[in-house]
Amino acid sequence: MTVMAMERPVPAGEIPRDRCQAQRVLIVEEHELLQAGLRAVLHGEPWVASCLGVSTADLAWQVARRYQPQLVLVSTSLPGRAGLGLCREFHAQMPHVRVVLMSAEGRVSAALGLVNGAVAALPKQMPTAALVASVKRVAEGGRVFPKDTGPLPVQLSKRELDVLQHLVSGQSNPEMALSLNLSRHTVKQHTSAVYRKLGVRNRAQAASRAQELGLVA
16 A cells, blocks of 8 residues: 655754644545645645555555544545545544545535535635645634635535436436445336426436535536
């Protein structure tokens, strides 16, 4: 297992000048150059004690259990929509970890982030200074989501959102039933509820509407 790490020694007697305690950070990013850039930028911050980097969700979970990070940056474009799944896994298994979703495909809504257990959603194209400031705000206990995300007209349950995400990825009802460990009848009920709440009649319209509302990454 290859783990890219950076660690900054803290001089004895050094007293932090801000509210943010030294953080162990884990970056889960499939693109090695971007991962290295994020590590280099965060490593230079006085509130970052160490910064690890991995490229897959499986490695991320192994590293997290060993090194116990306090802050995790997760790419939403990990293969197989694993980014959102990893976010939910941290929320369920290590609820003390603060997860930041990083997206290159457009904004991630507060609704999508929160229902998956994230406390922030940031575009990968953010200017470096703004990104660092946002991540530090999360480390201090804050939440950071797109400014243009207000109360959404559509309120989906967590299970309905799961169904929507699988629907948008192209899965059939039988495939969704298998993936979500639900009966086909239950999947059909959830799908009908999603259509009704989104005000659409079919899968293509549901996918388009979900993208407009930022309900899927």
